[in-house]
Amino acid sequence: MTTGWIIFIIVTVLLIGALVGLTILGKKMQKKQEESETTMRQGAQIMSIFVIDKSRKKLVESGLPQIVIDQTPKYLRRSKVPVVRAKVGPKVMMLMCDEKAFNLIPEKKEVKVLMNGIYIVEAKSARGGLEAPPVKKTFRQKLQDKYANLRKQEKETETKKSKKKQK
Numbered sequence: 001m002t003t004g005w006i007i008f009i010i011v012t013v014l015l016i017g018a019l020v021g022l023t024i025l026g027k028k029m030q031k032k033q034e035e036s037e038t039t040m041r042q043g044a045q046i047m048s049i050f051v052i053d054k055s056r057k058k059l060v061e062s063g064l065p066q067i068v069i070d071q072t073p074k075y076l077r078r079s080k081v082p083v084v085r086a087k088v089g090p091k092v093m094m095l096m097c098d099e100k101a102f103n104l105i106p107e108k109k110e111v112k113v114l115m116n117g118i119y120i121v122e123a124k125s126a127r128g129g130l131e132a133p134p135v136k137k138t139f140r141q142k143l144q145d146k147y148a149n150l151r152k153q154e155k156e157t158e159t160k161k162s163k164k165k166q167k
Contacts, residue, residue: 040116040119040121041114041116041121043116043117044114044115044116044121044122045114045115045116046112046113046114046115046124047088047112047113047115048110048111048112048113049086049087049088049095049110049111049112049113049115050086050087050109050110050111051084051085051086051105051106051107051108051109051110051111052085052086052087052092052107052108053084053085053107054082054083054084054085054097054102054105054107055082055083056080056081056082056083057080057081057083058077058078058079058080058081059072059076059077059078059079059080059081060077060078062081062083062094062096063083063085063094064083064094064096064118065118068096068118081096082096082097082098082099082102083095083096083097084096084097084102084105084120093118094118095115095118095119095120096118096119096120097119097120098119098120098121098122100122101113101120101121101122101123102120103132103133104123104130104131104132105120105123105126105130106126106128106130106131109126109127109128110126110127111123111124111125111126111130112124112125112126
């Protein structure tokens, strides 16, 4: 065997080993996430809140309690998190929010949410209903729509031309 083939075999074995290692690591992390999500839901309560404002802010600038900021790892402090400013009972509070719930929560409305501490796990209901934002089209879908519209216009112009020729 030549040295080229030996190098090729070694590289493929290393790539296969890395792929197997990443799948095992991914499964472990997925199990951890599912466990933490179940524990989060176990301690959660349904509360009625009035949403004043919602935005994505850096954790340091979000207005959350200092204890929360101190407990997060330093590399995550610069990342943007979904934050909701809401009136919970007589208090106005800053609440962290799950990404799925953040998209559903309307501003300036009363919403029933599933909360655990200062974390909104899920949006249950709102007066006037919860409306999901429209799903954004992918680049490919936009191109397909444009192509379909152009084909439709082309057919219409052809039928108009053929009608004029017949007259």
